[in-house]
Amino acid sequence: MMDLKRSIRSMRLASSLRRAATGVAALAGWLSLSAVPAQAQMQTDFSQIEATPALWHIGDEDSDIYIFGTFHILPAELDWQSETVTDAFAASDILMLEADVHSPEAQQTMQALIPQLAFNPPGVTLTSLLDADGQALLAEMAPRLGASVAMLEPMRPWFAQIVLTLGQMQQLGFDPNAGVELVLLSARHEGMTMDYFETAEEQLGFLAGMSETAQVEGLVEGLREMDRLPQELDDMVLAWARGDMDAVNSLFLEQMRDEAPEAYQAIIVQRNHNWVPQIIERLEGEGDYFIAVGAGHLPGEEGVIALLQAQGYSVTRQ
Numbered sequence: 001m002m003d004l005k006r007s008i009r010s011m012r013l014a015s016s017l018r019r020a021a022t023g024v025a026a027l028a029g030w031l032s033l034s035a036v037p038a039q040a041q042m043q044t045d046f047s048q049i050e051a052t053p054a055l056w057h058i059g060d061e062d063s064d065i066y067i068f069g070t071f072h073i074l075p076a077e078l079d080w081q082s083e084t085v086t087d088a089f090a091a092s093d094i095l096m097l098e099a100d101v102h103s104p105e106a107q108q109t110m111q112a113l114i115p116q117l118a119f120n121p122p123g124v125t126l127t128s129l130l131d132a133d134g135q136a137l138l139a140e141m142a143p144r145l146g147a148s149v150a151m152l153e154p155m156r157p158w159f160a161q162i163v164l165t166l167g168q169m170q171q172l173g174f175d176p177n178a179g180v181e182l183v184l185l186s187a188r189h190e191g192m193t194m195d196y197f198e199t200a201e202e203q204l205g206f207l208a209g210m211s212e213t214a215q216v217e218g219l220v221e222g223l224r225e226m227d228r229l230p231q232e233l234d235d236m237v238l239a240w241a242r243g244d245m246d247a248v249n250s251l252f253l254e255q256m257r258d259e260a261p262e263a264y265q266a267i268i269v270q271r272n273h274n275w276v277p278q279i280i281e282r283l284e285g286e287g288d289y290f291i292a293v294g295a296g297h298l299p300g301e302e303g304v305i306a307l308l309q310a311q312g313y314s315v316t317r318q
Contacts, residue, residue: 042075042172042173042230042233042234043230043231043234044234044237044238045077046075046077046078046237046241047077047078047079049078049079049238049241049242051078051079051080051081051082051241051242052082052084052241052242052243053068053069053080053082053085053240053241053242053243053295054068054069054243054245054248054295054298054317055067055068055069055084055085055088055317055318056068056298056305056315056316056317056318057088057315057316057318058279058283058308058313058314058315058316059283060283060284062286063282063283063284063285063286063287063288063289064091064092064288064289065279065282065283065288065289065291066088066089066092066289066290066291066318067279067291067293067298067304067305067315068085068088068180068290068291068292068293069240069245069248069293069294069295069296069297069298070179070180070181070292070293070294070295071179071180071236071237071240071294071295072176072179072180072181072294073166073169073174073175073176073178073179074174074175074178074179074180074237075172075173075174075175075178075237076173076174076175076177076178077173078178078237078241080180080241081183084318088290088318089184089187089290090189091288092192092288092289092290093191093192093193093287093288093289094192094193094194094195094287094288094289094290095184095185095188095192095193095194095195095289095290095292096194096195096196096197096282096289096290096291096292097181097184097194097195097196097197097292097293098196098197098198098203098293098294099196099197099198099199099200099202099203100194100196100199100200101200101203102181102182102185106200109199109200109201110200113200113201113204117156117159117201117204117205117207117208118155118156118158118159118204118208119154119155119156119159120154120155120156125153125154126138126149126152126153126154126155126156126157126160127149127153129157129212129216130216130219130220133220134216134219134220137220137223137224138152138219138223141164141223141226142164144226145164145167145168145171145226146167146171147163147164147167152164156208156215157212157215157216157218157219158207158208158210158215158218158219159207160219161215161218161219161222162207164222164223164226165222165229168226168229169229169233172229172230172233174233180292181292184290184292195282195289197271197274197275197278197293198271198274206263206266206267209266232251235247235251236248236251236252239251240295245298245299246299248295248296248298248299249299249300249303252295252296252299253268253296253299253300256268257300268296268297268302269302271297272297272302272303272304272307273302273307275293275297275304276304276307276308276311279291279304279308280308280311280313283313
């Protein structure tokens with residue numbers, strides 16, 4: 001039995017990975033889980049929500065840059081495209097995303113990355129990394145999510161948890177094809193070009209780089225907490241859709257920042273600090289950008305908006 005300190009640490013890792021799963025929806029296409037009835041339902045009817053997600057603007061004489069916080073996988077019935085967002089998108093010449101994970105070239109890259117980063121070396125199975133209790137928990141929970149232990153066996157623990165989390169999200173009505181990035185990509189007007197902050201390999205590296213112990217603890221605790229995910233997602237999507245950045249900061253970031261500081265630094269802070277100079281570089285050039293990155297990167301003292309403001313730039317909420 002884990003002692004209290006280890007138990008708390010594993011819960012922190014599980015929470016961080018559940019939040020990370022909402023940001024790696026591109027991985028959902030790698031495995032199709034069987035359709036099984038959801039064990040819990042979302043409380044909110046998202047078709048009835050009048051969404052006003054947060055959008056910011058920064059500009060100078062020859063550049064207008066809109067910064068939009070996204071949710072990478074969403075309930076299919078949620079209409080999040082407010083007039084403010086669609087007008088800003090239509091006025092932009094360049095769409096800038098976190099990373100290219102959707103183009104044919106990116107898919108080829110992912111085909112090479114996934115075996116390297118997400119699967120165990122030959123002779124190592126997922127269950128061989130778990131103790132008896134973890135094996136029993138996986139055998140109990142995987143079928144509830146339309147998976148099987150045999151399907152999960154080749155996977156590293158971090159990837160197995162992402163796959164199971166995405167599978168549960170899809171049971172609850174979340175659709176990777178309804179995620180903001182894919183909708184924006186399909187809505188590009190003629191002549192709109194693409195730009196990116198980072199590579200797919202960099203985006204996956206923070207998960208694949210965790211120690212094996214941390215991955216196992218995160219997976220097992222994530223399975224134990226599976227029934228909490230519907231309420232967490234309900235709260236997170238509502239906060240995002242309403243543009244409530246205080247709630248986004250609380251729900252997405254505070255627990256990670258306070259309880260899993262290493263994950264918070266790697267997933268959020270380091271990337272934010274990497275992105276801000278790239279935004280400034282584009283502002284100092286020419287062009288009208290629509291920047292779309294995960295909503296959790298924008299609020300808070302270490303968020304992209306505050307970091308830009310700290311350097312003297314005027315960033316206004318639209």
